[in-house]
Amino acid sequence: MIEWTTVVTRIAVAALCGGLVGMERERKEWTAGLRTHMMVCVGSCLAMMVSTYGFEDVRGVEHVSLDPSRVAAQVVSGIGFIGAGTILFLRNEIIRGLTTAAGLWTVSAVGLAAGGGMYFAAFLTTITILFILLGLKPLQKLFFTKHHQQVIKIKAxxxxxxxxxxxxxxxxxxxxxxxxxxERxxxxxxxxxKIKTLASGQEMFGLIRQIQTSPLVKDVVWHENG
Structure with missing residues (x-):
């Protein structure tokens, strides 16, 4: 059987890795933030340990054949229902939440790695996720036109x-x-x-205030595309 100290270590590693990714999403004020990512990662970690060690008492029984990967495999496919809940189809080609959904799926894999004792892989993947979320965004804005846009939703x-x-x-x-x-x-x-991103946030706020001056406008919501 697995030692309790090993269980504590693996759960702690999963919580830490999930929390690091979750803090980045929390900073962006997404619904799936710190707690959601930690729960997914820790839950995946536990599922991996159950899959690997949870059936030790029947492993030697005659006619019993166990596949340690089956529970873990269900995590990878089953996490999709949470990811789907973070995707928002605002209107036609305006979609938000794909990155968060992908992050949740990847964090579940990090939890599986921690549950399997693959600490280096878990930490390396977490660092890679944070680089993708934080480090690549300035490059996207620099080289790809669609990331120079803002989405404005106006109710009037x-x-x-x-x-x-x-x-x-x-x-x-x-x-x-x-x-x-x-949409009527x-x-x-x-x-x-969708408009091209203005030079500064102050200019964007100025534009929003100008739109809100119209007596016909009831509400204005804006966010960065992508």
Whole structure:
């Protein structure tokens, strides 16, 4: 049987690795943040230990054949339901949460590695995940156009006037629209915009304030694309 000190070590490693990734997602104010990533990683770690050591008492019984990888394999496929819950289809091509969903899936694998005693692999993968989440984002913004965009969601009273006012504000601010769609809901209209990222956050806040000055606009939400 596995020693209790080994159990503590593996659970602690899983909690640490999951927590490091979760803190990055928490910083971005995602629903799946610190606690979710830690729970997934620790749960995967326990599943791996159960898969490997949980059936020792029947392993030697005649006609009993066990595959230690079966429980762990179910973790890899089963974690998808949590990842799917983090993906938001805002409108057509505007999707958020793919990176967080992929992170949860990868964190489950980190937990399996910790549960299997592969500490170096667990820590190395965690460091790689953090590099992907933190280190690659500036490079994406530098080399890929789509990461120079912001998504703005505007809820307003239905009618052509709101689009005219919005167009005027964007023109005055020198903002170029790369994508626009509207969704009619009763007496309201929801407008989705993709625009090129402005030079500073202050300029972006200024644009939002200008949009909110319209009496037809009820709510404005914006976030960075990708």
């Amino acid at each position: 009273e239905a009618g052509p006037a709101v689009l005219d006012q919005l167009q005027q504000v964007l023109t005055d601010q020198g903002v170029t629209i790369s994508y626009l769609s509207t 809901k009763s007496k309201e209209v929801i407008i989705y915009l």
